[in-house]
Amino acid sequence: MDDTFVNAHHDMPADPASAARVARRGLRLTRLxxxxxxxxxxWQRSVTRGFLEGERTEVQRDTGFDLLRYRRLIAVLDDSAPEPDEPVATFASWVGVLSVPGGQLPSCGISGVTVSPTHRRRGLARAMMEGELRVAVESGLPIASLTVTESTIYGRYGFAPAASVASLELDVKRTSWAGPVPDGRIDFISRDRWRAQAPEVFDRIRAVRPxxxxxxxGHWDRFAGTRPDAEKPGQLRAIQYADVAGVVRGLALYTVTENDQDYTKSSVTLHSLLADGDDAYAALWRYFVELDLIATVRASELSIDEPLLWMISDRRAATVTTFDHHYLRVLDVPxxxxxxxYAAPGRFVLDVDDPFGFTTGEYTLDVDADGAGTVQAGDAGAEGSVRVQLGVAELSALVLGQVSAVTLAAAGRIRTADVVALDRTFRWDIPARLSYWY
Structure with a gap:
């Protein structure tokens, strides 16, 4: 991505309208x-309090300072407070690339959104979110994205869960491997080697996974425990899967927790499993299902339709919990x-309602037989168009192809005379997933 574009977003001043709104509360909104x-x-101390974490050590502080310079940091300050330099609200954003069905586009990634319990109910979260979304629009970013700790907050800003994920707990004593046994090999590797190889494997995966x-x-080093502030990095174990040609197609990081009362009932927690292709996926999961002395394997941020469930002899050995994870917010419909x-051709007139007005209006979407879509503002008046009324949150939910338009219509969130056609066009055959938190 063009660094000029990225830097322009990073360096824009705080939104003046939001700053003025906060000033009327006797507070000050600023870009740090x-x-x-x-x-x-x-700023970091305020964020850690907001997420119920302890204060950072000097090493953690310095590491964060070095690694987070790419982020645009927003703070709300209370000059009348005993310590006026401590933010009472925080916000961070940056430009990254989001994978969508069959393509990619730049997104405004959002994180570190907190409001101090001493300053709740003053509209600070709304002021920061509205302002930073306006900055994203002015920067030319077409969409915003975030992972959430609470499900109830971001819908009011036009966000919607577009990619849910699953957590899995597998009783490996109860089941056995029933999937394919690929050629190739699994080997232990150092965390440094994992760190060096992971970006390339992940980029091949994300190129096709919405x-x-x-x-x-900083995230790769956080996963691998190769940052200066890593805690107990020696507990991480790393493995790789290489195909018969010697190309590394899969990587995993995990920790083992011993059961001191019965070592045969120890457990494994997967921290990362990257599989570029079916063979890598099968080989890595077989490794964990068949590990000696292990009774339980736990993993999270998985697909809600994991092939693993068809690769074990007893599906009831797996306890699966799904939850909302990756939220999107459309800022530029075309x-x-x-x-x-898209999965099927069609012509739709989308009547979009947006509480912030960024996307409010009508748009005509034409999808050809090859699945390519073109969009123009307004109702093109084309014969055979399917009219759809929906909010920007519902449109955002449909972007990755995981959420069913039929389900949204049944829930009263979409109105159209042909929801089946809409669903057939927007659904995608590669399950959407975000494999980590940010």
């Missing part, structure tokens, strides 16, 4: 510099719908 350690440390987001700065591919 990325070269002031004390300023960053105060919902994956370009890995933010850009987003024009960037993805």
């Amino acid at each position: 510099r990325n070269d002031d350690l004390a300023e960053f440390a105060a 919902g994956e987001f370009e890995m933010p700065g 850009a987003v719908l024009g960037a993805r591919r």
Whole structure:
């Protein structure tokens, strides 16, 4: 991605309308510099409190300062507080690449959104979100994305869960491997080697998997425990799968927890499993299902339709919990719908309602027999168009092809005379997923 585009978004001033709204509350909204350690440390302390975490050590502070310079940091300050340099609300954003069905597009990634319990019910979250979405629109970003700790917050801003994921707990004593046994080999590798290979494998995966987001700065080293502030990195174990040609197609990171009362009932927690292709997927999962001395395997951020469930002899050995994970918010309808591919041809007039007004209006989407879509503003008046009334949140939910238009219509969230045609066009055969938190 063009660094000029990325830097332009990063360096834009705080939204003046939101700053004025916050000022009427006697507070100050500002974009922080990325070269002031004390300023960053105060922002970081507020974020960790907001997410119920402890204060960072000096090493963690310095590491975060070095690795998070790419993020645009917003703070709300209370100059009347005993410590006026400590933010009472925080927000972070940056530009990354989001994978959509058959394509990719730039997205405004959002994280670190907190409001101090001492300053709740003052509209601070709304002011920051509205302002930063306006900045994203002015920067030319067509969509915004985030992972959430609470499901109830972001719908009011036009976001919707577009890629849900699953957590899995597998009783491996109860089941056995019933899937394919690929050629190739699995080997232990160092965490440094895992760190060096993971970006290339992940980029091959995210090129085709809707919902994956370009890995933010510092995350690979956080996973691998190769950052200076890593805690107990020696507990991580890394493996790779290489195909018969010697190409690394799969990687995994995991930890083992011993059961001191019965070592044969120890457990494994998967922290990352990257599989480029069916063979890599089968080989890595077979490794974990058949590990000696292990009774339980736990993994999270999985697909809601994992092939693993068809690769074990007893499906009831797996306890699966699904939850909402990757939320999207469309900011430019033609850009987003024009960037993805579709499963079936069709012509639709989308009447979109947007609480912030960014996307409110009518749009004509034409999808050809090859699955390519073109979008123009307004009702093109084309014969045979299917009219659809929906909010920007519902449109955002449909972007990755995981959420069913039929389900949304049954829930009263979409109105159309031919929801089956809409669903047939927007659904996608590769399950959407985001494999990590950001």
